[in-house]
Amino acid sequence: MFASVATFALEGVDSHEVTVEVDLRRGLPAFTVVGLPDASVREARERVRAALLNSGCEFPLKRVTANLAPAHIRKAGPSFDLALALGVLAASQQVPREELSRYAVCGELSLGGALRPVLGSLAMALGARRAGYARLVVAVEDAGEAALVDGLEVLGVPSLDRLVDLLCGRWRPSADGPDRPRASREEPEPDLADVRGQLDARRALEIAAAGGHNLLMTGAPGVGKTMLARRLPGVLPPPSFDEAVEITRVRSVAGLSPGGLAERRPFRAPHHTISPSGLIGGGATPRPGEISLAHHGVLFLDELAEFSRPSLEALRAPLEAGQVEIMRGQRTISFPADVMLVGACNDCPCGRLAPHCRCTDSDRARYARRLSAPLLDRIDILCELDAPEFSTPTAYGAVTSPPGEASEPVRARVREARERQGRRLEGTGAGCNAAMDARLSRTHLRLSPGARSVLSQAQAAGGLNGRGHDRVLRLARTIADLGASSRVEGEHVDEAFGYRLGSSARAAA
Amino acid sequence: MLGLDDEELIAAVAGAHAGEAHRFLETFDASVARRELERMGVHAACAHGSAYPVRLRDLRDPPATLFWVGSDERLASLTREPAVAVVGARRASQYGLEVGYSLGRGLGASGITVVSGMALGVDAAAHRGVLDAGGPALAVLACGPELAYPRVNRGLHGRLVGTGAVVSEHPPGQRALRWSFPARNRIMAALVELVVVVEAAEHSGSLITADLASELGRSVAAVPGRITHRGTAGSNRLLREGAMLTRGTEDVLDELFGPGARAGPDTPDPALETLGSSERSVLEQVEAGRGGPDALGLELRLSAAAVRAALGRLEAVGLVVRGALGAYERTAR
Numbered sequence: 086m087f088a089s090v091a092t093f094a095l096e097g098v099d100s101h102e103v104t105v106e107v108d109l110r111r112g113l114p115a116f117t118v119v120g121l122p123d124a125s126v127r128e129a130r131e132r133v134r135a136a137l138l139n140s141g142c143e144f145p146l147k148r149v150t151a152n153l154a155p156a157h158i159r160k161a162g163p164s165f166d167l168a169l170a171l172g173v174l175a176a177s178q179q180v181p182r183e184e185l186s187r188y189a190v191c192g193e194l195s196l197g198g199a200l201r202p203v204l205g206s207l208a209m210a211l212g213a214r215r216a217g218y219a220r221l222v223v224a225v226e227d228a229g230e231a232a233l234v235d236g237l238e239v240l241g242v243p244s245l246d247r248l249v250d251l252l253c254g255r256w257r258p259s260a261d262g263p264d265r266p267r268a269s270r271e272e273p274e275p276d277l278a279d280v281r282g283q284l285d286a287r288r289a290l291e292i293a294a295a296g297g298h299n300l301l302m303t304g305a306p307g308v309g310k311t312m313l314a315r316r317l318p319g320v321l322p323p324p325s326f327d328e329a330v331e332i333t334r335v336r337s338v339a340g341l342s343p344g345g346l347a348e349r350r351p352f353r354a355p356h357h358t359i360s361p362s363g364l365i366g367g368g369a370t371p372r373p374g375e376i377s378l379a380h381h382g383v384l385f386l387d388e389l390a391e392f393s394r395p396s397l398e399a400l401r402a403p404l405e406a407g408q409v410e411i412m413r414g415q416r417t418i419s420f421p422a423d424v425m426l427v428g429a430c431n432d433c434p435c436g437r438l439a440p441h442c443r444c445t446d447s448d449r450a451r452y453a454r455r456l457s458a459p460l461l462d463r464i465d466i467l468c469e470l471d472a473p474e475f476s477t478p479t480a481y482g483a484v485t486s487p488p489g490e491a492s493e494p495v496r497a498r499v500r501e502a503r504e505r506q507g508r509r510l511e512g513t514g515a516g517c518n519a520a521m522d523a524r525l526s527r528t529h530l531r532l533s534p535g536a537r538s539v540l541s542q543a544q545a546a547g548g549l550n551g552r553g554h555d556r557v558l559r560l561a562r563t564i565a566d567l568g569a570s571s572r573v574e575g576e577h578v579d580e581a582f583g584y585r586l587g588s589s590a591r592a593a594a
Numbered sequence: 595m596l597g598l599d600d601e602e603l604i605a606a607v608a609g610a611h612a613g614e615a616h617r618f619l620e621t622f623d624a625s626v627a628r629r630e631l632e633r634m635g636v637h638a639a640c641a642h643g644s645a646y647p648v649r650l651r652d653l654r655d656p657p658a659t660l661f662w663v664g665s666d667e668r669l670a671s672l673t674r675e676p677a678v679a680v681v682g683a684r685r686a687s688q689y690g691l692e693v694g695y696s697l698g699r700g701l702g703a704s705g706i707t708v709v710s711g712m713a714l715g716v717d718a719a720a721h722r723g724v725l726d727a728g729g730p731a732l733a734v735l736a737c738g739p740e741l742a743y744p745r746v747n748r749g750l751h752g753r754l755v756g757t758g759a760v761v762s763e764h765p766p767g768q769r770a771l772r773w774s775f776p777a778r779n780r781i782m783a784a785l786v787e788l789v790v791v792v793e794a795a796e797h798s799g800s801l802i803t804a805d806l807a808s809e810l811g812r813s814v815a816a817v818p819g820r821i822t823h824r825g826t827a828g829s830n831r832l833l834r835e836g837a838m839l840t841r842g843t844e845d846v847l848d849e850l851f852g853p854g855a856r857a858g859p860d861t862p863d864p865a866l867e868t869l870g871s872s873e874r875s876v877l878e879q880v881e882a883g884r885g886g887p888d889a890l891g892l893e894l895r896l897s898a899a900a901v902r903a904a905l906g907r908l909e910a911v912g913l914v915v916r917g918a919l920g921a922y923e924r925t926a927r
Contacts, residue, residue, distance in 0.1 A: 285887040288898040303919040432919045445825060446917075447685040447715075453918030469920025471886035542868070543910035564899075580899055582906025583887075587916040 088175030092168035097418035100212035107172030112148035120153030140198035167192040289468035295502035296563030297517035304470030351382035389428035535575030657763030664759035677707035682716025682792035690793035694719035700843025702729020731758030737770035783807035794828035876904035
């Protein structure tokens, strides 16, 4: 007696098809799972036996052998429970085999026979569509997310007995199916209007958002670095549907999905004690790191100088490539990691405000050297924040400087600038100005005579090498885009020079 | 100690090893040592040699032998031309470094030999200034002259050897020791007519150089620093005690040659000519120490973009310099 069931195993943010084959023989009753299962998969035997018996089915008193094919790939996690259970049921003729072959299934079983959600159901749904299945059975909780995939009928089923009823034609899930993109309920996104003053930093933030440039903010604690960074996702254009699916996919693999489609760009702010594998992903069964969780959003590294050097060095390649590659055995697993990096650090090691700070210039220089050169190499904008100018406190003790511009008009300007870039860079593979390489920045930039003369003046004064030149031009192009100018003018180049890293940091990078 | 003769020295320090020291002295062959020096590219002159700088004879305890690498001519010019020592703190402020550099550059451009100790901070900045100006540069080390100490200055050492000279009273291979730094300072003091202390805290080695210089009858000058800044307490005390106040190359030249006798190098900065009005006013604010971009914008009623553009232009043409973590400073050009 033999039956097979299709299910999916996660690998990074992708899934590949796994066929669960079940064979029943006469012999001493036993239940063996082969095909490189890890301990968590072998435990499935107990769950499957109990779930079957508690769902009013029989567990055959035979020698049961289950094989997870392809047998050379290591299988982990409880998502094979459902397929194993159905394999046993089909092999013992408790459900029709032909009917079962039209479905792909994935889910974890409780001892009572209820279906539990699994990690990465969106990735599995994408895998099911790619493998050509028309129907996918998942737990009710996973259905909303899996249903984001077009051209696949997703059936959210509460329990094993219901699924048996379905396969035997005794039950249908409600006709309207699972809820399509359900708005994920989150806190309202913070607004730039909350930030008073800091006009310079707001401008830097807007430019960073408009061109996708990585940003480093420095300043004493409490001046508003984190507050500004937290508001960056809100001024970026909302993610497109494809981007939202990708964001959801990573979140779901990490078990962080609240269900439904991610409608916002992620903002991740890992603590500075994080390990390299926490930052870029890793583990025996590779899981996405913070940089992947920030995919299509913002990775904010507060206290940048306090991160361990190995952690910062690990970021280098992913920032360059937009993805993380992790080697496991013979296989390379990749996670997406297209992020905007925002760093923040104090402007001196003691972190106190001006009159109390006793740090010498050489202390500051040493502190600045702790920032790793390869990372600084990826930063286009350096913005120093002063303590905001407090005017005379009012009777209520409130700060009287007026509230700043709200996020909405900023987002509109950013979107316009991005559209302009999109048209110019169409078909080049670069999505925004920050992604232009040296060749693109030469071919896609029109410089005014004024801009040329600023550049040659800077070259004559020394301190502008080839790479610095490209970087200034990329930034100047974004500033011109914000100003709706098709040509890069002298003033745009001037302003771009104003955000350049300090000379010692440039030398290091 | 270096002033003692052989017998006295052995009696003073060798102790139980006196016999060993005597044997070394007996077997010492000057011609072998000379060949060895030549192989290493190190020159040497004893206190009675013709290449020995005459100014060193003013010392109560002149070095018995002076070793040097680099041009003989540079060392010889020391005995003819006026020389100035520019010394200061290792942990100097950005301002101190700028002033050290600009003094080195200005004096170098005027053909004055600039002497310093190749230490981190002000010393190295002064050496860079004079080398950048193509002027005569001389370093006095507290270790063998062919050793680049501190290591980070090995590039600078190479440049000094290339176009200037590096001297020491220590034979090649001798490491720097605690006491060799003040001993080195007496050589610097003796070699020059004037010592300029750029930035020195209390108990700084630069103050030792200044004291030794005034004992030798050399002039002492100092660059004023903020009275609230501990890093300049020593140099400010020198001023209080009568050292010449120095505001730049001109002041040093006036002290050496009499007021107005020799004009400084004529270098009005061409970059200043190209500035627009908002750039000028931003530059004035940075010179006044108000460099925060937000404060600048409020003060000058400029948009954030305009302030950045002005700062960017000023930095691009080299009139201001940006620290690693942001803050702008005026360069001393």
